[in-house]
């Protein structure tokens with residue numbers, strides 16, 4: 001493989017079993033675009049399904065049965081770890097116990113995916129164990145350009161609703177990233193809109209949902225995210241082993 005690399009990040013697919021295949025069709029559309037752009041790897045950054053249901057994971061399994069590139073799954077707050085393990089037994093990179101965190105080593109750029117979900121809760125939380133795992137795996141390859149993926153944004157978005165349900169111990173996460181200069185990007189989802197933030201030296205890219213987009217709730221008293229006509233989409237991250245990197249929003 002050459003020193004260039006393309007990662008298709010597809011997030012918050014929210015697959016349902018009762019929507020006449022609408023969410024799965026959006027995912028398929030994103031996969032076809034990723035194929036057209038010759039993505040080397042595809043990473044789904046959580047909220048794979050809408051309600052943690054086994055029949056939803058069955059719909060997802062059918063939608064990703066023939067991916068155009070190696071495809072990896074991460075959990076979000078709408079997911080169930082046991083449900084993912086049961087539905088995707090061939091995804092051998094998923095640990096058999098505990099958080100579904102893993103490292104992808106076989107590409108020019110290393111991908112570290114960390115499971116930050118809290119079962120039964122909407123927010124993310126890493127805890128000391130998660131931070132120690134991240135620190136350890138990043139210490140193992142200090143010179144290889146690395147992308148760190150998690151579901152919840154590790155920065156304040158100034159959306160008053162989403163900041164209550166973000167990564168609540170983001171300071172701990174960011175203190176780990178600060179120790180590892182090879183991290184060229186942090187990527188996440190959760191917010192259902194495209195956004196850019198910062199984690200220590202690394203830009204953070206928030207991918208939108210393929211299913212629906214939220215507007216911003218920036219004023220006190222707003223209790224639900226406003227509707228918006230902004231476009232769902234995904235993100236194509238392109239870079240090389242020299243560490244240069246660009247992230248492109250792809251509308252659906």
Ligand SMILES: [Fe+2]
Nearest residue numbers: 012047190192
């Ligand atoms: Fe979501």
